Amino acid sequence: MRNFAGLPGARLAALCDADPQRLARSAAQVPGARAVARVEEIAADPAVQGVVVAASAVSHYPLAKLLLEAGKDVFVEKPLALTVEDAEALVRLARDRDRILMVGHLLLHHPGVRYLKDLVRKGDLGEIYYIYSQRVNLGKVRRDENALWSFAPHDLSVILHLLEAEPVDVAARGAAFLQEGVEDAVFLHLRFPGGPMAHVHVSWLDPHKLRKFTVVGSQKMVVFDDMEASEKVRIYDKGIDRAGQIVSYGDALSVRSGDIMIPKLSLKEPLRLECQHFVDCVREHRRPLSDGADGLRVVRVLAAAQRSLAAGGAPVALAGQPVGAR
Numbered sequence: 001m002r003n004f005a006g007l008p009g010a011r012l013a014a015l016c017d018a019d020p021q022r023l024a025r026s027a028a029q030v031p032g033a034r035a036v037a038r039v040e041e042i043a044a045d046p047a048v049q050g051v052v053v054a055a056s057a058v059s060h061y062p063l064a065k066l067l068l069e070a071g072k073d074v075f076v077e078k079p080l081a082l083t084v085e086d087a088e089a090l091v092r093l094a095r096d097r098d099r100i101l102m103v104g105h106l107l108l109h110h111p112g113v114r115y116l117k118d119l120v121r122k123g124d125l126g127e128i129y130y131i132y133s134q135r136v137n138l139g140k141v142r143r144d145e146n147a148l149w150s151f152a153p154h155d156l157s158v159i160l161h162l163l164e165a166e167p168v169d170v171a172a173r174g175a176a177f178l179q180e181g182v183e184d185a186v187f188l189h190l191r192f193p194g195g196p197m198a199h200v201h202v203s204w205l206d207p208h209k210l211r212k213f214t215v216v217g218s219q220k221m222v223v224f225d226d227m228e229a230s231e232k233v234r235i236y237d238k239g240i241d242r243a244g245q246i247v248s249y250g251d252a253l254s255v256r257s258g259d260i261m262i263p264k265l266s267l268k269e270p271l272r273l274e275c276q277h278f279v280d281c282v283r284e285h286r287r288p289l290s291d292g293a294d295g296l297r298v299v300r301v302l303a304a305a306q307r308s309l310a311a312g313g314a315p316v317a318l319a320g321q322p323v324g325a326r
């Protein structure tokens with residue numbers, strides 16, 4: 001709301017919350033906008049072109065469906081939906097109605113992730129060997145989704161974006177300590193076509209506050225640490241080089257530990273960039289960076305991970321397909 005109220009090219013026309021107290025609090029912050037309790041009123045308003053669905057995850061699918069059917073362009077917070085079938089239905093609906101469907105994969109709009117993607121695209125890191133990410137804190141414990149569905153969409157969207165592929169399989173182990181059946185901490189392991197692997201650790205029950213990716217390539221290694229105030233990306237010219245000809249085992253591998261580079265990044269707020277992107281896509285009727293297909297790919301991995309959790313960590317197979325570069 002804060003961002004949309006101040007963006008060029010858009011006017012915050014209305015806001016909706018089913019909770020009257022929350023609605024009143026929000027309405028006081030943007031007095032120019034209509035405040036309504038039922039989303040149907042927004043769906044029926046011909047002056048509204050695009051709608052942001054930032055309600056609880058269980059309501060993403062029904063709200064997005066209703067709004068797409070009403071002919072609106074829709075930005076849905078992550079995760080796009082809670083089942084693969086629902087996510088597929090939204091992608092189909094947006095395509096059939098020729099509407100924009102964008103998913104709140106916030107990190108794809110982050111200047112640090114954009115920089116990382118450029119490094120990978122240019123081949124600066126060499127072959128990607130593996131990626132791991134940590135998204136843990138002592139934070140908002142949810143009741144209607146576990147830590148996997150609440151946090152991992154961020155990590156998965158970045159990993160799929162960097163590797164431009166869906167995993168071959170996913171294995172997940174986790175545990176519910178605070179509420180029965182709602183995992184507080186989850187460890188995910190993914191294998192990708194051609195060899196790369198990824199590991200994701202998410203938790204809302206942890207003493208650390210970490211939001212960090214480490215990417216290990218054959219040429220260089222990169223750390224993206226979103227908790228750093230400004231120096232969020234560090235590129236390490238580190239690796240293990242192989243000797244050209246076969247010598248003794250001990251001489252064949254040499255450690256390279258070179259410079260560390262810290263690039264200057266834009267400090268623009270990622271959420272603002274994401275909101276501006278939605279406005280631009282609506283105005284120009286173009287495909288968002290994080291579109292419905294992207295949201296669906298992430299939901300597929302989450303759903304497979306949930307099955308693996310239920311099966312005690314047994315790997316669950318996925319398509320393992322490359323996806324188009326953007």
Ligand SMILES: NC(=O)c1ccc[n+]([C@@H]2O[C@H](COP(=O)([O-])OP(=O)(O)OC[C@H]3O[C@@H](n4cnc5c(N)ncnc54)[C@H](O)[C@@H]3O)[C@@H](O)[C@H]2O)c1
Pocket residue numbers: 016017018019022037039054055056057059063077078079104106150
């Ligand atoms: N991208 C990010 O970094 C990020 C960060 C935080 C939250 N989120 C996402 O934003 C969404 C909201 O998160 P939150 O922490 O604000 O949740 P919240 O539970 O605090 O707020 C959700 C609000 O939606 C309202 N609501 C629920 N169903 C509704 C309906 N059918 N019609 C109208 N209003 C309805 C509730 O009354 C509540 O005020 C979630 O999907 C979450 O995953 C994303």
